[in-house]
Amino acid sequence: xxxxxxxxxxxxxxxxxxxxxxxxxxxxxxxxxxxxxxxxxxxxxxxxxxxxxxxxxxxxxxxxxxxxxxxxxxxxxxxxxxxxxxxxxxxxxxxxxxxxxxxxxxxxxxxxxxxxxxxxxxxxxxxxxxxxxxxxxxxxxxxxxxxxxxxxxxxxxxxxxxxxxxxxxxxxxxxxxxxxxxxxxxxxxxxxxxxxxxxxxxxxxxxxxxxxxxxxxxxxxxxxxxxxxxxxxxxxxxxxxxxxxxxxxxxxxxxxxxxxxxxxxxxxxxxxxxxxxxxxxxxxxxxxxxxxxxxxxxxxxxxxxxxxxxxxxxxxxxxxxxxxxxxxxxxxxxxxxxx
Ligand code: SIN
Ligand code: CO
Numbered sequence: 001x002x003x004x005x006x007x008x009x010x011x012x013x014x015x016x017x018x019x020x021x022x023x024x025x026x027x028x029x030x031x032x033x034x035x036x037x038x039x040x041x042x043x044x045x046x047x048x049x050x051x052x053x054x055x056x057x058x059x060x061x062x063x064x065x066x067x068x069x070x071x072x073x074x075x076x077x078x079x080x081x082x083x084x085x086x087x088x089x090x091x092x093x094x095x096x097x098x099x100x101x102x103x104x105x106x107x108x109x110x111x112x113x114x115x116x117x118x119x120x121x122x123x124x125x126x127x128x129x130x131x132x133x134x135x136x137x138x139x140x141x142x143x144x145x146x147x148x149x150x151x152x153x154x155x156x157x158x159x160x161x162x163x164x165x166x167x168x169x170x171x172x173x174x175x176x177x178x179x180x181x182x183x184x185x186x187x188x189x190x191x192x193x194x195x196x197x198x199x200x201x202x203x204x205x206x207x208x209x210x211x212x213x214x215x216x217x218x219x220x221x222x223x224x225x226x227x228x229x230x231x232x233x234x235x236x237x238x239x240x241x242x243x244x245x246x247x248x249x250x251x252x253x254x255x256x257x258x259x260x261x262x263x264x265x266x267x268x269x270x271x272x273x274x275x276x277x278x279x280x281x282x283x284x285x286x287x288x289x290x291x292x293x294x295x296x297x298x299x300x301x302x303x304x305x306x307x308x309x310x311x312x313x314x315x316x317x318x319x320x321x322x323x324x325x326x327x328x329x330x331x332x333x334x335x336x337x338x339x
Pocket of ligand 1: 083114115122123124128132166168176177178
């Protein structure tokens with residue numbers, strides 16, 4: 001069991017007092033945190049078209065943003081920052097960092113963004129729409145959060161609920177790890193749900209009007225047609241189970257740029273690929289946007305929650321495991337990683 005990230009606060013107390021409510025600063029939340037990636041490797045990720053990245057340069061009180069993928073990156077010495085999103089999908093240790101926040105449901109976890117900043121660098125004052133943990137990597141950064149100031153050193157952690165203005169300026173070359181969350185918006189869910197309903201099949205009937213009489217006002221919408229549309233649309237029904245099915249697929253679906261690569265080999269331990277998302281609701285399972293039914297829900301729940309399991313224990317799910325290995329959704333490894 002790892003120590004609480006919140007010093008003397010337990011995750012339960014943190015959630016009750018701070019989550020979605022108020023900022024928290026924790027000195028040495030991850031003692032000795034040395035980061036998981038350096039600027040060269042970060043710059044190499046920002047050249048790839050399956051990775052989201054941006055460069056922000058400050059000129060006085062103005063910030064200029066350029067979006068990746070970049071053809072070439074020249075790391076500047078001042079007032080410059082490179083930010084790479086989804087580093088957890090590319091670097092195993094960043095995924096492990098994300099999983100340290102597993103006291104929050106996976107459906108709420110988004111990604112680990114890593115920024116490298118030269119002295120004076122930062123993205124400028126802003127608010128974010130989602131909760132974020134800012135974990136300081138190597139180097140120091142000064143944060144202004146509302147009217148408070150914090151100088152973050154390696155391993156210090158700053159939690160910000162949505163909508164709290166903040167501004168981080170690198171005091172020297174430094175790295176910041178943003179553990180970000182997601183929360184679906186109503187309109188976004190509704191639009192995606194309507195697509196799902198469409199895919200599932202909509203009520204159908206042909207409009208007929210054998211009793212139609214000649215009209216005096218040809219531009220007028222026929223009452224009968226309005227009644228027909230109302231009758232048909234009223235037949236669109238859905239249950240809570242349908243909504244759970246939709247939500248599981250929707251939230252477990254990989255981001256558009258994600259690609260899985262076929263995996264092979266064998267080992268004593270099975271680990272989900274960092275890009276794999278398994279969610280469940282009761283006996284319904286969803287892996288990377290697809291529903292699955294299994295004869296052994298308890299076992300699959302354990303794999304989904306822990307993201308790794310002793311290969312021998314997965315024997316009852318052998319066929320599924322083989323299929324998911326071919327799809328690159330999981331991998332065999334020799335031995336269990338710590339953690
Ligand atoms: C940064 O790492 O510079 C920006 C992170 C943030 O403010 O959300
Ligand atoms: Co921010």
